[in-house]
Structures are given as C-alpha cells and as structure tokens.
Amino acid sequence: MKALIETIVRPLVDYPEHIVVTEEENEHKIRYHLSVHENDVGKVIGKNGxxxxxxRTVVYAAGSDVKKKVYLDIM
Structure with a gap:
C-alpha cells in the first residue's frame, strides 16, 4: 500500500525525494501518514481537497480486501 501511495503522489509534487509514507497498525485499523515537502502540500491536497x-478513495478501495479499516493522513 505504501508503494501505491508513493506512485500516486510522485507525479504531483516538485520534491519527490521528500515523500515519506509511514504505517501505523493496530487490531482494528491501519493508518498511513503521508508527508511531503512543505511547498507540495497544497498540490497534494488540491483545490477544496x-x-x-x-x-483516499483509491487507497480505501485498494485496502478493501483487508479486514481492517484503512485511513490516510496527509501532512
């Protein structure tokens, strides 16, 4: 899933070397934290989000085969 997130975000940003995806998992959910360069945050969030x-829609759809709830935080 980390590779999928990086693949989606890489063409959107000017500083692809600053893309960091971390994973936090517990028994009920998997939370991914996406961090990009401060100048690229607006590009990843987009107009009106x-x-x-x-x-998030793509990530949630890709994680639908997992029995846990999947979340994506963008920082």
Missing part, C-alpha cells in the same frame, strides 16, 4: 479525496 479534491485531490486528497481522490487519493
């Missing part, structure tokens, strides 16, 4: 919502 549309790009962030689209990224």
């Amino acid at each position: 549309r790009i962030a919502k689209a990224i």
Whole structure:
C-alpha cells in the first residue's frame, strides 16, 4: 500500500525525494501518514481537497480486501 501511495503522489509534487509514507497498525485499523515537502502540500491536497479525496478513495478501495479499516493522513 505504501508503494501505491508513493506512485500516486510522485507525479504531483516538485520534491519527490521528500515523500515519506509511514504505517501505523493496530487490531482494528491501519493508518498511513503521508508527508511531503512543505511547498507540495497544497498540490497534494488540491483545490477544496479534491485531490486528497481522490487519493483516499483509491487507497480505501485498494485496502478493501483487508479486514481492517484503512485511513490516510496527509501532512
């Protein structure tokens, strides 16, 4: 899933070397934290959060085969 998130975000940013995806898992959920360069945050979030919502939709759909709830935080 980390590779999927990086693959989606990489073309959107100017500083792809600053993409960091971390995973935090417990018994009921998996939470991914996406961190990008401060100049790229707006590009990843998009106007009115549309790009962030689209990224989350893809990630949630890809995680639907997992029995745990999947979350994506963008920082």
